[in-house]
Amino acid sequence: MKHIVIIGGGITGLATAYYLQRATRGSLKVTLIESSQRLGGKIATAREGGFIVEGGPDSFLARKTATLDLCRALGLGDQLQPARSGKHSTFVWSGRRLHALPMGVGPMLKSELISWPGKLRMGAEMVIPARRASGDESVGSFMRRRFGNEMLTKLAGPLMGGIYAADPERLSLESTFPFLPAMEKKYGSVLRGWMKQRGRSGKGERSMFMTLRGGLLQLTEALATAIGPEAILRGARVAAVLPYRGRYEVILESGTSIDADDVVFATPAHVTAGLVAYIDAELAERLRAIRYVSTATVSLGFREQDLPRAEGLNGFGFVVPRTENRRINACTWSSTKFEGRAPTGHVLLRVFVGGAGAEAFAERPDEAMVALAREEVDAATGIGAEPVLARVYRWEKGNPQYEVGHRARVAEIESLAAAHRGLYLAGAAFHGAGIPDCIENAQAVVRQLAGKHGMYRQPAAGSAVAAGAH
Numbered sequence: 511m512k513h514i515v516i517i518g519g520g521i522t523g524l525a526t527a528y529y530l531q532r533a534t535r536g537s538l539k540v541t542l543i544e545s546s547q548r549l550g551g552k553i554a555t556a557r558e559g560g561f562i563v564e565g566g567p568d569s570f571l572a573r574k575t576a577t578l579d580l581c582r583a584l585g586l587g588d589q590l591q592p593a594r595s596g597k598h599s600t601f602v603w604s605g606r607r608l609h610a611l612p613m614g615v616g617p618m619l620k621s622e623l624i625s626w627p628g629k630l631r632m633g634a635e636m637v638i639p640a641r642r643a644s645g646d647e648s649v650g651s652f653m654r655r656r657f658g659n660e661m662l663t664k665l666a667g668p669l670m671g672g673i674y675a676a677d678p679e680r681l682s683l684e685s686t687f688p689f690l691p692a693m694e695k696k697y698g699s700v701l702r703g704w705m706k707q708r709g710r711s712g713k714g715e716r717s718m719f720m721t722l723r724g725g726l727l728q729l730t731e732a733l734a735t736a737i738g739p740e741a742i743l744r745g746a747r748v749a750a751v752l753p754y755r756g757r758y759e760v761i762l763e764s765g766t767s768i769d770a771d772d773v774v775f776a777t778p779a780h781v782t783a784g785l786v787a788y789i790d791a792e793l794a795e796r797l798r799a800i801r802y803v804s805t806a807t808v809s810l811g812f813r814e815q816d817l818p819r820a821e822g823l824n825g826f827g828f829v830v831p832r833t834e835n836r837r838i839n840a841c842t843w844s845s846t847k848f849e850g851r852a853p854t855g856h857v858l859l860r861v862f863v864g865g866a867g868a869e870a871f872a873e874r875p876d877e878a879m880v881a882l883a884r885e886e887v888d889a890a891t892g893i894g895a896e897p898v899l900a901r902v903y904r905w906e907k908g909n910p911q912y913e914v915g916h917r918a919r920v921a922e923i924e925s926l927a928a929a930h931r932g933l934y935l936a937g938a939a940f941h942g943a944g945i946p947d948c949i950e951n952a953q954a955v956v957r958q959l960a961g962k963h964g965m966y967r968q969p970a971a972g973s974a975v976a977a978g979a980h
């Protein structure tokens with residue numbers, strides 16, 4: 511029986527194993543190898559004293575339906591939970607106060623976040639000619655060119671760069687927000703395009719973000735159960751993968767080796783680089799060139815009675831422009847964003863530390879990082895009380911940076927990988943770092959594998975990826 515080994519038990523590896531088993535209906539042997547005893551990778555939920563703490567992702571985009579479909583297929587449909595909507599706002603911490611994010615023309619005109627010259631410059635976007643040149647550019651370059659520098663530093667930088675823990679001046683526009691250059695091209699202006707599209711889609715409010723009631727761990731636990739313990743090797747770190755007579759030998763750090771016909775690398779690109787170095791040194795080098803930055807999250811639980819009545823406390827949280835020279839990037843009001851995250855009479859906050867240009871803050875010892883987060887939260891909101899819960903999660907070299915030219919770099923990597931029969935790359939480094947992107951990437955790899963082993967059947971529109979997948 512052919513043997514397929516998947517390295518890495520994050521969402522990408524788990525989804526690959528799950529879809530592969532369903533596509534091939536037991537006709538292939540599938541083994542998932544994870545270095546840690548814990549599955550899920552960046553998805554890490556802790557339940558403590560009535561709090562539900564997310565160390566990594568806390569939600570996923572509903573617009574990309576892959577995660578919703580997977581949750582439903584795993585029987586988690588009734589656990590899906592939208593972010594609260596309504597009057598809750600996001601804030602920008604600028605000039606020593608929190609400004610509500612201006613949503614729409616009226617609020618923007620009234621907002622004190624952007625100066626009048628800055629507002630006029632933003633409005634001028636409607637008449638600024640579209641770029642003639644094709645090819646990628648940075649998010650920073652695009653936003654400055656279209657909307658001006660103030661909009662970039664105070665809004666686009668912290669919001670768009672923040673999602674990727676990236677420097678907007680290096681972040682690839684075509685790999686992260688491709689709809690923006692597309693709108694510029696189609697309508698000549700992002701604002702004009704946005705108004706046209708808004709008119710068409712109506713104003714119906716639908717939550718952009720979804721999660722699971724018990725935390726995202728529910729998804730990885732359900733995947734692990736569906737895959738089955740016999741197909742999962744935990745606490746086994748892969749040290750190298752060697753080509754051997756048209757197959758592969760997967761060498762574990764323990765010294766054991768496992769033979770495989772196909773290997774799916776669902777590890778971060780810098781890890782994959784080390785593992786494939788004996789197969790293809792150039793491929794390894796290209797993978798290593800995908801830069802990663804370190805980040806951390808600090809979750810803080812407070813008693814409601816200890817909170818001041820400050821502006822912004824009933825919002826979803828705030829982002830911090832780099833020009834403010836603070837030590838944190840953002841703070842999410844987790845218990846406002848999602849119901850049930852804190853026990854009655856308590857609130858839960860999550861502070862984001864590190865990322866491009868600020869990695870040193872994410873490398874501090876736990877105690878220092880909690881102190882830093884508390885000081886910054888106090889300065890922004892006036893919450894000086896002792897937290898009843900403080901939990902640090904570190905993501906050392908955990909966030910891939912989609913820098914300008916990323917798409918072309920990935921195409922080169924994939925063409926090098928394609929020269930090796932049975933070698934597949936997947937994960938957050940390539941076609942999107944969000945959970946739905948990782949799941950879609952897993953589905954694409956399963957399509958290739960099922961095709962190779964003669965088990966691919968054209969799926970009906972909107973259905974799963976390969977023959978037999980639910």
Ligand SMILES: Cc1cc2nc3c(=O)[nH]c(=O)nc-3n(C[C@H](O)[C@H](O)[C@H](O)COP(=O)(O)OP(=O)(O)OC[C@H]3O[C@@H](n4cnc5c(N)ncnc54)[C@H](O)[C@@H]3O)c2cc1C
Pocket residue numbers: 517518519520521522523543544545546549550551552553565566567568569570571746747748749776777778781805806807905908909936937938939943944945946948
């Ligand atoms: C702080 C933070 C917040 C985020 N927020 C969101 C969000 O709200 N929404 C969203 O959609 N996305 C979010 N993301 C992004 C998303 O969580 C990740 O991109 C995604 O979970 C990555 O999944 P993966 O399976 O590709 O990689 P990983 O989760 O990194 O999994 C890789 C796995 O490989 C294992 N491994 C490593 N080396 C070896 C080895 N040698 N042998 C065997 N196993 C090995 C690791 O232990 C790990 O389990 C966030 C990321 C971070 C860091």
